[in-house]
Amino acid sequence: MLAYILKRLALMVPTLVGILLVSFVVIQFVPGGPVEQLISELQNRGAAGEAASGGGSLYRGAAGLDAARLAEIRALYGFDKPAHERFLDLLSRYLRFDLGESYFHHRSVLGLVADKLPVSISLGAWTFLIVYLTCIPLGIAKAVRDGSTFDVATSTVILVGYAIPGFLLGLALLVLFGGGSFWSLFPLRGLVSDNWAELDLLGKVCDYLWHMVLPVTASTVGGFAVMTLLTKASFLEEIRKQYVLTARAKGLGERAVLYRHVFRNAMIPLVTGFPAAFIGIFFTGSLLIETTFSLDGLGLLSYQSVLRRDYPVVLGTLYLYTLLGLLAKLASDLSYVLIDPRIGFEAVDR
Incomplete structure (x- = not known):
């Protein structure tokens, strides 16, 4: 395992350098720089x-x-300085994890990212938990009742939700429940209220959750379809295998067959995707959701940095996201072996 991890970490270096080099070269030809x-x-x-x-x-x-x-x-x-000197200087700073200073904010890139993280973490954490805790049980129920009225009805509902853009649903929620033309039940903008610092602990928690209802709803509805149908397909594939027929022939009940035999094998492709999904949801801010609900997160920061040609922020966040993505991929590969010991590192490496 140690040799495999060291090999993968070593391969990350040329990958990072290659991505940064391509991005740096593209930036040199973009008009309207700082x-x-x-x-x-x-x-x-x-x-x-x-x-x-x-x-x-x-x-x-x-x-x-x-x-x-x-x-x-x-x-x-x-x-x-010449372009090659600037690129080498950038690499030397990134090796020390110095991502530079923003041209327009006049602050370090790491400081900017740290300031925007609470919004992205709030949206990402709740989206991740709600999607996985809802879709996995729903997908199992749909697999067990494949072809039934329940299966068809739930598929229709989640596919309709998938077809509705998140920002459009967010606007509809604001109109309906944010003081638009109907009910004023939830706040229009922000992560917390203006008087949040004056509230007690329970008041702060309630105020935070109150602000999260609409943006989290808008960001999660579209994500139900993929995970639910993936869970259903994975369980259906396992249910139709020979070992399930053998377990049933031995007299095991359906719940025992499902949770003692099918569940572990069917969950492998879902659980191994947790690290990448976790990192992706946390650090890939949704620009449209943040704009709709006036949330100043990483999505809005990335968009504004591209428009302003704020190259330290663009390259710094790209480096950070790429590094986290590569580490998440490594964690996903390791989870295959941890979940199913029959899979060796040689097979994962191939």
Whole structure:
């Protein structure tokens, strides 16, 4: 096991370097970078000052900024060095887990991510728990009652929920229950109320849960279909195998067959997906859900960073998400062996 883990960790290094290299090269050709944006802002200010002072401003119109000011701006953002030197410097900093400082927030990237995590963790944790705790029992029930009215009705409901975009459902919930045209039962925005610090412990918990009802509902409804149908398919595949017929022939009851024999084998593909799903839900913020409910999370941070060409945030979060994703994949592969000892590390490696 140790040799396998060390091998996988060693393979993560070229993967991370390759992803960062491709992203860094793409960034070099994207127009409207931070240097261009700052130059445009300075020119607009200069034009406004020239108009206000009747031509007495230092702004020189079509001549733009002088060479010294342009060099100063490029040095400010680190673009005074060749591209390969900047990439090597980025790698050396990332090895020390220094993700740099945002151009626009003027804060460290790690600090920004840490500030946005409460929103993403709140949405991710509740979504993860509700989806898995609901879909696995529902999928088992559908597999046992395959083809029944219950199976058809529940499939219809979850597929309708899957077809509704999360942000559209969120808007409908706000209109219905957020003080729109009908009932004002839940808050419109934010993770907590403005007076949250003044509340006691029970009041803080209730206030937090009160704010989470609508966004969590909007983010979970669409996720029921995939996990439920995957659970059903996995259990149906196991129920139809020969060892189940043998267990029934020996006189075992249906519950004993289902939970003592089928359950463990059918849960392997579901449980091994837990680490990746856990990391993905926690750290992949939903931009539309966050925007709809005015939640300042990682999704909104990533979107704004791309628009502003805030390259330290874009590359830093990409590095962080890629590293977590690779570790989650390693944890998934290890869970195969831990759940089913018949699977060796050689088979997992292939």
